[in-house]
Amino acid sequence: xxxEIIEEEENPxxxxxxxxxxxxxDDATPSRLQVRDSLAAKLNKASDEVVVHELDTKFGMRxxxxxxxxxxxxxxxxxxxxxxxxxxxxxxxxxxxxxxxAEEA
Numbered sequence: 001x002x003x004e005i006i007e008e009e010e011n012p013x014x015x016x017x018x019x020x021x022x023x024x025x026d027d028a029t030p031s032r033l034q035v036r037d038s039l040a041a042k043l044n045k046a047s048d049e050v051v052v053h054e055l056d057t058k059f060g061m062r063x064x065x066x067x068x069x070x071x072x073x074x075x076x077x078x079x080x081x082x083x084x085x086x087x088x089x090x091x092x093x094x095x096x097x098x099x100x101x102a103e104e105a
Contacts, residue, residue: 015076023064048074
């Protein structure tokens with residue numbers, strides 16, 4: 001699976017970058033989590049800082065175009081994103097709460 005960044009636009013007010021990308025794949029369309037992990041690796045970010053919003057594959061093609069938001073930290077992602085998008089991307093607020101409580105103890 002090869003990922004190519006088509007467009008990247010900074011959004012400093014929300015502490016993120018909006019990224020449009022293209023994936024060329026040999027097999028079936030990759031899952032949202034596979035794309036998230038690959039995109040995070042390409043951008044040198046943690047997986048929970050990347051929120052994939054859109055994946056579009058034309059029928060019979062081996063190319064997928066997508067849109068993602070890449071945050072400066074996972075806390076910014078949890079503050080800005082809607083709950084259903086966090087659930088789709090497996091970014092849990094419960095994990096953050098547990099981590100914060102563990103640090104306080």
